[in-house]
Amino acid sequence: TVSQLLVHRAALSTNQQLLDNDVSTKTLFTQLRQHDILKHRAHAKRVAELYTAQVQVLGDSVALWSRQVLTTTHFREPDYRADTLVRVGRSLKQTRNDVANLISGVGILVQTLLRNPHGIGSTETSEIPGGAVPSGWLQHFDHDQATFTVFTRGPDAIADQWKVSVNVILQQLRHENGRIVEEAQAAQRLLQQEAASVHAIMLHDLEQLHVPSPEEMAVVAQCAHDAGDGDHAFPYHTIAPTPDAAAAAQGPAAEATSAEMHAIAAEGQWFSEALVLQLFRRGAALVNTLTGSTGGLVPIIAD
Incomplete structure (x- = not known):
């Protein structure tokens, strides 16, 4: 009938309207x-x-x-170098004083031997030559006395004492120079070890920045899971740095x-x-001055 047809059409x-509304709703939901x-990505x-x-900024800062x-001056102008130069100056001053005292004593000795070439004198008024005994002439000779001591022994006994003094000065100089060089080299090795430590700390920090820890990877994985599944999931793993990036930054x-x-x-x-080089030159010059065959102090004493 006509009424049934109208009801069927209605x-x-x-139904068509409901279907269109459902399609529109799904389309809107898909668009949203x-x-x-897209906004999340x-x-x-x-x-x-x-x-x-x-x-990158943190790596550059490191x-x-x-x-x-x-x-810094700690590495480029370390304190040990200035201290070494001070020690060299003190050693040089001490050596000069020792040599000056030695030459002064030798001068007095030469004058004494010239006045008494044969060591003529009585044992009661003369002193035993040398400084090895408490009454030795080298320890008790008065530079200001008007008359010189008369020796009971020959000049060789006196000269031997001064040769020993020369050798003592030279040995002390060699020993002090060796200590100065050894301690300076030890300080330099320590400085280079400190520089290597700074270098190692830098490489370690760069590795920590660019190589993710297991905890960081767990956070990245959780973020990727929360972002969605399948094609809709953002690849959060691309955020995490890689060992290759660490190597590229460390280079x-x-x-x-x-x-x-x-x-x-x-x-x-x-x-x-x-x-x-400077200590060797200084030592060689002193050795030549004291023991050189031409004009040396020891040959003069021996003569």
């Missing part, structure tokens, strides 16, 4: 979901960029810190600090060589 129209996914991408930039530390930084360490070692080597 039902079809209602896609918008949310854009946010995650921005987070990844900020994280990468932060890691590398800059290591270079600045290795260029230039290690090269820069290695150059500073090489400079520190080269400066220390130069100082050590210059110190040894």
Whole structure:
């Protein structure tokens, strides 16, 4: 009938309207979901960029810190060098005083022997030559007395005492020079060990920045799980740094600090060589002055 046909048409129209509404609702939901996914991905991408930039800044800061530390006066002008120069000056002053006293004593000895070449005198009024005994002439001779002591022994006995004094001065000089060089080299080795420690700390910090720990990877995995499944999940693992990135960051930084360490070692080597050379020249000049065959003090005493 006509009424049934109208009811049927109305039902079809209602069903079609409901179907269209359902399709529209699903379409809107899909669009909202896609918008949310795109927004989430854009946010995650921005987070990844900020994280990468932060890691880069931290890595650059670590590398800059290591270079600045290795260029401080502690490494480039260490205190031990100034202390070494002070010790060299003190040693030189002490040696000069010892040699001056020795030459002064030899001068007095020569004058005495010239006045008494044969050691003529009585044992009651003369003193035993040499400084090995409490009454020895070398310990009790008065430089200001008007008359010189008359020796009971020959000049050779007196000369031998002065030769011993010369050898003592030379041995003390060699020993002190050896100690100065050894301690300076030990201080330089310690300085290079400290520089190597700074270098190792820098590499360790860069590795910690670029190589994720298990805890960090767990957080990344949880973030990827919370972001969605399948194709809708943002690849959070791309945020986490990799060992390759660590190696790439360590390369230039290690090269820069290695150059500073090489400079520190080269400066220390130069100082050590210059110190040894100057001490050797000073010692050789003193040995030649005291024991040289031409004009040396010992040959003069022996003659």
